[in-house]
Amino acid sequence: MKRNFFIAFSVITIVVIASGFSYRFQQDPKPWPVPDKNAKAVNPVKSDAESLKTGKEIWTKHCQSCHGKLGKGDGSKAAQLKTTVGDFSSVEVQKQTDGAIFYKTSEGRDDMPSFKKKIPDEEEIWAVVNYVRTFKK
């Protein structure tokens, strides 16, 4: 009797302690369809030194904390998010059009904030798109 009680108590204690160290698994993001009109939008900002400089400044301030310095999805806040951040150097991201990347940056979804109000100048968001292209492997 006493032995059974001890075993039961130990099991319950281990389960309770272990649950304190448990962590939520991140989910992969759902597919993110982009309206045709936005996907086909042409980037009006030439990918020159000035645009890349602007894009990098904005990336460093607004994006790097989650997406990481080189877009690998290893930013300091990435682990806290419900969904995985993804690797911007991957084919999956780089094959998207400039318009699609612009749309997702501007509109946001779930963990990804919308930046259209914080960065009202669209040319700056296009500059970020140009900078994201530099992550390509």
Added chain:
Amino acid sequence: MRVSRFSALLILLFSVTTVFGQVTVDSSAVSTEKPAPKKPKPVKNTFESIWIIDNQTVLVPVKGTFEMDIIHRFGTLETGYEDFYGFFAPSNIRLGFDYVPISKLMLGLSITKANMTWDGFVKYSLFTQTKGKFPVSLTYYGNMGVDTRTADNFIHTSDRFSFFNQLLIARKINDKLSIQVAPSVSHINIVNGYYKTSGSVADSTYESTVEGEMKHNHFALAISARYKLKPSLAFLMSYDQPLTKHPTNNPNPNFSLGFEANTSSHTFQLFVTNYYFITPQRNNMFNQNNPATIKSFNDITLYPQNWLIGFNITRLWNW
């Protein structure tokens, strides 16, 4: 009518010439206009916070920005370890909320612990530095402060009010360095008075008038600078020079040095300063913390006991 071979040749030649004349492109009809040059845009990020230590900056955030400010000043370093260099001494705190309802216009409301001062402010960006158009950015800042301590501190209700008006003039020198110059005028409705006497009772020439220990209006000039060390880290400097000479209790200048760290939604500033009051008109008029005496470049006496540590935290939301 018989057409001679020569005439036929002429007709043919004329026709060909005419045809070719119709086909030939008239180069004068082609537009030689160069594409219209891109309109220069106002410079961005002269400063990345509305504060630079104790002063405002030219920055007015984008329309729809809501901002919360937590401003803290610890005690002076005077008693050293006893109060852990001012950290455990009486502090001054400001809690503020600001909003940008329309482009270029910011409105704010805050309460500051010192004298339980509520202040409402207006900040308007008159123009922003733009290449070929404006060499500097110019912003107006004005506030009204209300001392909300108990009524026994005042004779009239109007004694509670003070005002501050400042023009902020800044230039982004390059990607790393921005400088701001900001003349200001502070107005205090009530100042302490003293009796100024002259003559003598004996010969009936005695006169007594009430004079103010200070003038009601005070002019000052602030010079501030921000130097970017890294994309999200900057060095800050600010100097406030009183310009008005008062009969007594002349305020001391202020010298501040510190650092600023920026993220997408937050700005953190940590610094050493001499200004304790936070409310700008009180800082400018009543600062008794003298940072140093400078007699010459070779004769500078610092007074670290009059310095204090402070921080500003701003958090913004874009609605």
